[in-house]
Amino acid sequence: MTKIQHNLYISFFVITGIIALVSILYFGFDYYSTPIEERFFNSAHTELKPNGIIGHGLGIIGSLMMLLGVATYMIRKRIKKFTRIGVLKHWLEFHIFLCSVGPMLVLFHTAFKFGGIVAISFWSMVAVVASGVIGRFIYIQIPRTIQGSELSLTEIKQENQAYTNKLRSDYKLSESIISEVENIVNIEHIKEINFKQLIPFYFKELFNNRKKLGNLKSNLSAGNVNHENINSILKISRKKILLARRISMLRIMQKLFKYWHVAHLPFAIVMLVIMLVHVGVAIAFGYTWIF
Ligand code: HEM
Numbered sequence: 001m002t003k004i005q006h007n008l009y010i011s012f013f014v015i016t017g018i019i020a021l022v023s024i025l026y027f028g029f030d031y032y033s034t035p036i037e038e039r040f041f042n043s044a045h046t047e048l049k050p051n052g053i054i055g056h057g058l059g060i061i062g063s064l065m066m067l068l069g070v071a072t073y074m075i076r077k078r079i080k081k082f083t084r085i086g087v088l089k090h091w092l093e094f095h096i097f098l099c100s101v102g103p104m105l106v107l108f109h110t111a112f113k114f115g116g117i118v119a120i121s122f123w124s125m126v127a128v129v130a131s132g133v134i135g136r137f138i139y140i141q142i143p144r145t146i147q148g149s150e151l152s153l154t155e156i157k158q159e160n161q162a163y164t165n166k167l168r169s170d171y172k173l174s175e176s177i178i179s180e181v182e183n184i185v186n187i188e189h190i191k192e193i194n195f196k197q198l199i200p201f202y203f204k205e206l207f208n209n210r211k212k213l214g215n216l217k218s219n220l221s222a223g224n225v226n227h228e229n230i231n232s233i234l235k236i237s238r239k240k241i242l243l244a245r246r247i248s249m250l251r252i253m254q255k256l257f258k259y260w261h262v263a264h265l266p267f268a269i270v271m272l273v274i275m276l277v278h279v280g281v282a283i284a285f286g287y288t289w290i291f
């Protein structure tokens with residue numbers, strides 16, 4: 001997938017999610033904002049209640065989206081036969097799309113009434129979505145190949161070296177500028193941080209690096225490097241800084257990501273099991289939607 005194709009792929013997901021949300025709110029805002037006791041008298045009640053034609057449909061479509069989002073990602077990631085189909089990172093993006101829009105549809109299916117044992121499924125769904133957002137943040141802190149597998153420390157250092165080589169070969173920079181960039185990210189002297197240091201480190205780095213990049217920009221301008229090249233050099237320097245920051249946090253992020261799986265997966269299982277019971281009960285009570 002080229003960069004443009006990837007942007008279109010992500011835009012499609014974002015636009016679909018927004019259209020779904022806006023359409024539901026357009027047709028249902030009045031209903032969903034009516035107090036539960038008065039909804040019976042609302043003209044949209046027949047369609048939008050959890051067993052109404054639209055409300056029930058939202059539950060079914062949302063649940064199917066989540067099932068598809070989980071199944072495709074798990075199959076692609078865990079079954080060897082499928083490891084060659086597409087790039088894992090793109091399958092994760094597909095997972096995130098289906099497993100964000102799906103829960104949103106289920107939320108409207110419940111019509112904001114969270115009663116009965118199925119409420120456990122609902123709150124597990126909320127927990128899995130919230131943990132997903134945290135997991136996604138941790139996931140992107142761990143440097144990966146395009147395929148999505150984790151890079152080793154040696155490979156990260158090689159990537160950093162490749163950026164330095166690019167600076168040398170493409171921009172004909174003086175050794176003093178090169179060493180200034182290298183000093184911003186002295187990769188050989190990076191200290192690994194522990195869990196307690198994580199949050200202060202993250203913010204301190206953001207602040208310090210912005211300052212160092214500002215200095216580098218002034219030095220490049222003073223060294224008569226042209227404007228276009230300055231932007232490209234700063235872009236590469238930013239990538240080097242990001243790599244250095246990720247090296248410092250690598251062990252802790254790998255550990256956090258391992259613990260994180262322990263939370264994300266069980267919530268997903270609880271949600272799915274109770275959802276199946278809920279669907280079984282609904283069918284037993286004769287709620288078969290359009291079938
Ligand atoms: C994770 C997915 C789902 C969650 C969290 C969920 C949650 C809920 C909630 C909270 C209610 C309202 C309960 C109340 O009135 O107090 C409800 C009602 C209902 N749901 Fe679901 N639902 C899900 C999926 C489904 C699916 C896939 C179906 C259809 C096969 C379905 C069919 C129904 C029906 C028919 C009702 C109305 C039941 C009645 O009025 O007695 N739900 N659901």
Ligand code: HEM
Nearest residue numbers: 066070096099100125128129132133135136139261265268
């Ligand atoms: C109802 C919603 C969701 C369900 C049921 C769900 C379920 C799952 C499952 C079963 C896995 C595989 C875990 C494993 O390989 O051990 C997974 C992985 C993952 N999910 Fe979700 N998820 C949901 C929503 C989300 C959301 C909203 C995000 C991000 C915003 C997200 C981000 C991730 C990430 C980053 C991984 C890990 C990928 C990896 O380790 O390869 N998930 N999810």
